[in-house]
Amino acid sequence: MPFLLVLAARNLTRNVKRTLITAAAVVAGVAIMILGWGLVDGLDENFLRAARTTYAGEVLLRPEGYPDDGVRFPLDDSRQVSDQLKAALDAEGAWTTRAAFPVRVVHGENADRAVTWAYEHDRETTVFSRAGWKLDGRWPEPGKNELVAGWAFGRLLGVKPGDEVIVEGRTRDGAHNALLFTVVGLARSDNAGLDNSGIWMEMSTAESLALLDGNRTHVALVPRDGGARAEALATALSREGWAAMSLAAECEDMIAINEIRRRALGMVVVMIMAIAATGIANTVIMAAFERVREIGTLIALGMPRAQVRALFLLEGAIMGLLAGVVGAVAGGALVSYWQANGFSVGEEVMSASGNMAVSQYVYTQFGWGSVFLSLCFGVGVALLASLWPAHNASQIIPADAVRAD
Amino acid sequence: MKLLLLALALAIPGIARAITVDDMLDHVDKNLTYDSRESSVRMTVVKSGTTKSYLMHSFGRGAEEMAMEYLEPARDKGTKMLKKNDELWMWLPSVEKTQKISGHMLRQGMMGSDMSYEDLMEQSTWRDAYTGTVVGEETLDGRKVWKVDLKAKDTTVSYPRRLIWVDQASYIPLKQELYALSGMLLKTWTMSDIRTVGDRQFAYKMVVEDKVQKNSRTEITFESVAFAVPLEEEVFSTRWLER
Amino acid sequence: MELILSMAVRNLGRNRRRTLLTALTVAIGVALLTIAMSFVGGVFWAALEKVSAMAGEVRVVTPRYAQRDQLMPLSENIPETAALEAAIRASDGVTAVYPHIAIGVTGAVGDDEIGERFGLLHGAPTEFYTERLDLDAHLQEGTMPSFGGEDWASVGARPKFPVYALVGRQFAEEVGAKAGTEVILTGQRQDGSPSGMRVLVAGVVDLGNSAQNRQLWVSLDAARWMTEIPAGATELMVFGEDWESAPELAASLRDEAALSGLDVRAWSERPPYDGLVGFAQVLHAIAGGVIVFITALGVLNTMFMSVLERTAEIGVMRAMGLRAWQSVVLFVVEAMAIATVGGAVGVLVGAPVSLYLGHQGIDFGAAVDKLPPTIPINTIVRPVLDWNVALMGVVLGYAMALVGGFLPAWRASQIQPVEAMRSRR
Structure with a gap:
């Protein structure tokens, strides 16, 4: 197994350019996914923050x-x-x-x-x-x-x-x-x-x-x-004629509106990942075909077909992982920056909201969950994209391979 | 005994202060409150330059019931309002239907005037609500008046202080200054054109002026008024609205 | 040149798989771009267009009205609009002018209490309703009434003829009315005194979200009678050639002598819309940019790959006498051919899908109802196919193909033929 890993790694570095280009698609896809979720979560937080900082506290x-x-x-x-x-x-x-x-x-x-x-x-x-x-x-x-x-x-x-x-x-x-x-x-x-x-x-x-x-x-x-125990506190502090509510309960209505944005964003993200996936698949397929000779040689030398398949999958996985990590870091960094500083959507968008509490500054929300998920997505896409070419590669008949191209 | 004192007070200015303020307020209250009343009144609302005038005919029973019909201007002619305890009903000729007005619309001023229903309906007597001190005598519109400083007895009274100028002859407050708790003058309410109606004195003209918002006042002129009028029960019912 | 072309074609056929794969990437990229941008366009751009129709591309009101905009004060109306309408209509670039009155009313059916259910009543010429608001297209039940023709001048206390109204679905449900029901509306006259009017519901309209559906529409005459503004209006809505150039129209109208002293502004210059345009544009750009970027990357990637692996082939051809630039052109032509096919397929797939989605709509659910009525986003969002976007996608495919094909091909052509042949890459 380690042998395969080494082989896979070496293959990836053999054509740096190709690897990089493919990886770029994954990096972009993952980063955007993280940003997107960060934005949507941030929008929820936007409402909450506006209410928290103007009249409700936690x-x-x-x-x-x-x-x-x-x-x-x-x-x-x-x-x-x-x-x-x-x-x-x-x-x-x-x-x-x-x-x-x-x-x-x-x-x-x-x-x-x-x-x-x-x-x-x-x-x-x-x-x-x-x-x-x-x-x-x-x-x-x-x-x-x-x-x-x-x-x-x-x-x-x-x-x-x-x-x-x-x-x-x-x-x-x-x-x-x-x-x-x-x-x-x-x-x-x-x-x-x-x-x-x-x-x-x-x-x-x-x-x-x-x-x-x-x-x-x-x-x-x-x-x-912070607000972690807000619900429990609300129950405990409802006494002596006072009724307490946690911030989340108070803002229930507003958060429901975010559903629209989530769905919209979800659709956009899916589309983006689909495009990234095709790019990845494409590259892996191309790589497989271009290395037909090499594969033929490997098989002729006795490498089990299963291992050939594994090799390609591994390459795809590694690339997906590495690219995914880079994308996650890039996306995560941007989200974190915007979480701390916010970017302004303009003052008048606020007045469009009538009596709702909407902040002028959009803060993204960093979530390890979304980072992890995006990473998995990146790797998953890379793997899926490699499945078919990997399988194909493993079916090559050595004699044909040597003769090809 | 009180009557004698009163007579003496009218005759000899110096003894005016012998009347207790409570008695004075009693008289004032008596003139201003009623068990039943029928009146025709013209109301003019002036607000930042625009003027609107209305003629209304109304029946009232105590503080709880009031039926009012608008006679002028032509556009409002036929509009009727009925207040029964806490409920308010309206009849608009453009709609020809009795409509009950739900609770929360009641807060608004009548016809856009400075007087809310509350102001008109406030019926707790001054004698009960205020402690008075006579602070002097003056002449107002050619009539002799006592200037009385009324301070609310408790914190729930709408106007914590009223400065009133009571006509010595009729016990009508010819002028009132209504003050906020802080001492700021909020409104002035003047009454004039005093006539005898039945066994009381009544001012046929009133002007309420908002002293906080500039150029805002309401004038009320009674064209006819009668008290202790026998009122058919039917007047304070929705059937009256539909007639 | 024909030689190159025929070689290109033959090459494409030779490795079908590779060709197809590349074309597929381009196709998918273009299709997704078309769909995604139709989507963004459908949500925001359509909403903005609707906003400008609803609020008037350019609006003329008194300054005091503008200052107290959110209260919609009836008393700050323009008393006589006929002369102003004529002056505006005569202006350059104006295609239509409509006087408009909006007042808050409370409605009740039968013996119900008034002051419980509220709606926004509009009075405007019928053309405004049919051409700008498209009310007739949104009729859910009943029919479009024929407003106008009644003799309002001689109406005394109460009109003897039926006063028709179109009613928004939400309002109809709340008061319990449907087509044919009589609803009693109570509002105000401009002096603040209560004013009532019986209306007969001619039709019920569904504008997509419940805030929008709490509106009612009657004839201009009816609204004027009810508010006692016999010859005037609270606003004049002006429309020009296209909604996006409303600011220019507003600027030119401000110079009109007849309008001096009045507040003249384009919809995008008034709160709450003034931030929306910028916001929508930014969103549009970001969404578009992201999609374009990813697509471009995919196509570029593919092209690079396919040329890189044929470096040896290039070497052979060069050894056989093909000039350096010719080999580059060869690859570029191949790339363009792929881009053409891919782009065409992409549009052929993307367009129908967009149209279908546009027809079906994507249900955003009840959450949309909570938006304020000034933002007309429907519960069901319909992506709007923008052929420009599809075109852009195709052009993009070409551009990427060009770059993706050119660079490596050129580089390969610079290498010595023998080296290239040996590279096997």
Whole structure:
């Protein structure tokens, strides 16, 4: 067996050019396959990330009965976070609370309805780093009546940083309240819904506007060990009137949309591999025919036909493996790079998404699974492509072979 | 005893403050609330330069029931609304059918005006909801008024503070300033053209002005109003809508 | 030259297997390229074309309307459109202008509550529906109503004649209507007061996804009456020679005096579509590029191989007097012949498959329904055969054959004949 391996290896190196050209097809095919899957997985992650970094964290708690339609934000349903719950959250990782409530924002003659998102100044960035957000202006200073508007809402109302607006709303008990605010920034998050109708203010300001009295509508948690135990945590943290959901459960609907892309991509990838396969098959077949003489000699010298077949299969396998590895490395490297840095699909694609949370940056998702699968695919294709020529080669009659070509 | 005090108050300005604010508010409330009422009212809505005017005829029973028909403009003529407890029904002449309006459409303002149903329907009396302090006397539109600072008794009252100018003669709040919790002025509500209707005083003209959004106000002029009207039960039913 | 040609032909016949194999690679490559690109084209390009038809290649609205686009504010309408329509129609490059009104309505059948089911009502000239939206082609049941001809001017409180509507499937299902049902629509007039209208469902339309199917279409007059915009519209949709050059049309219309003060933009210049074109183009290019690359590699590979192994043969021919360049030409001609056959077969296979898939459609399933209505991707995607792509594939086959045949042949021809003969490669 080792003899065959050596022979196979030597054969491959004998015609480097041929080997390389064939291998190129496999490399490309495997790399593209990995990239493709990486992209599709990345798209799922895209939605998840947008939700995770703008309002949900890994585990999202809302008061029991609180509507999750994204349209109503009743302050009546807000609750306090008990000390026991706080301790439970502290034990798991970084967490923060938000209070959401509807308001009317008035700028001179214009008025539009918005949803206020009040955040805790010191906790907010431990959970929502805002790393991918773009801010024109700055974030509010605690203690001042300042707000940041979603960029699309700002455009609707016709305000820019520096403008003054009046925010009118109701306190938790139902009394009218209104405060004069300065718009200090326009923010573009990864969440089109927030950008279209949201304004951000510090919790202390919201407390004076809505008399929250410590009541909140959202609690977001990012556990120290990431999202692995999100489901279990969600169950454990649903208590004292709060209902918790893992990020995945929250984003179920959005992820379903990715099904389209998966299928589309699947089809494209299959086609690409088919093309690569023909290239490989072609080469192996050609190689077999061109070495007819050599094979004839081998058989005449006593090599069992089975071994001849094995030899060709082995050549195909080695080439497939090596090429596959190169392709996997290339594809994997690209996917990893784009996972860390993302490539931008353009800002306006986001606004096409209406109220969905879609990120501007597409991050691919590296998965050993897809690397392994792609590799196997590469080897498999090479092997399959070699089957017929290998068989054929083994049937050569030495006398004919020597006479041929 | 109170009547005597009242009489004295009317005669001698200095003793005005002898009336308890609660009593004053009682009177004000009495003028503003009713068991049954029939009225014809013209409503004009002004918003950023555009003006729309409507003429409505309505019946009301307490806070729970109200039946209203639009008479003008021609396009709206025949449109009817019926509020019964928490349900709202509508009849449009362009459709000729009674339609129940589902819960979530109720939040919108009436005909695009500044007044939501809630504003109109708010019926808890001022006396129950507010603690008042008389802060002075003034003359408004040639009438003598008490200026009273009303502070809400609890946090659930819609307008945490109202500054009202109560006409000493009629106990009608000629002017109100409605304040937010923060002290920001939200709306002003003026009443004028005061007449006697039955055993009460009633303002035939009201103007509600949004003080937060510029150039936004609603004017209401009563063309006729009657209280303690015997109302057929049928008025507050869908059959009335169809007539 | 005839000698070379005949030699080429004979050579091709001599090693049939090799020839066939090479041709097969080219064929498969071209076929797959055709199918794959039809696929990409079908999804994105068709969607974009539909977008421009739906949203108007160029749209004219008031600036305030444009600013509050997403709210579709009725009050920010263009009060009188007749003169504007005439001015636009007289402009260069304009083939059609349609006034259009869109309002959100709630619908109910019988005694059902209103405010539960919502849809988007459109009012526009019939030609817009038949020529741009192709509603008549998407009729699922019922018939295309003959809009127009009614005397709206003398309608008082309520029209005495039936007001026909085409209704999207999703809306019809939700309110419980089918062809022949009367639906009560409640919307608003431009001043915000409630406005109702009874419509008779003439037909139910299926546009491919449930968001698109929550729309209704009535005559322009009906919509004008309902919203109380008697001579105007919320938008003017302008169409030109072709949808891809909409930006140029928009630019030239902006210079029209009659349109000064109005917001004039091509569909690709307005959110949310402005990013889509670039996105689709990039996707198109990537998908195409990848497929082309792999195909090219396969063909090139094959050609290299087949020439390389015949180096000895080249040596023999040269020894027999064939000039260096002639031997190269020989191989190149062979390669082109293979490419021709391969390309033809590829198209013959790829085209019908694309057409078939286009006819059958590939079902993407319910997930598509969750996309916002501004992106009209159907539940069933139909690849669109682009003959240009097929042609490109064939040309590519030739190009690769050329390169694949030329290089090694030339190199082989440079070697001394004796060496070549001896190389056995």
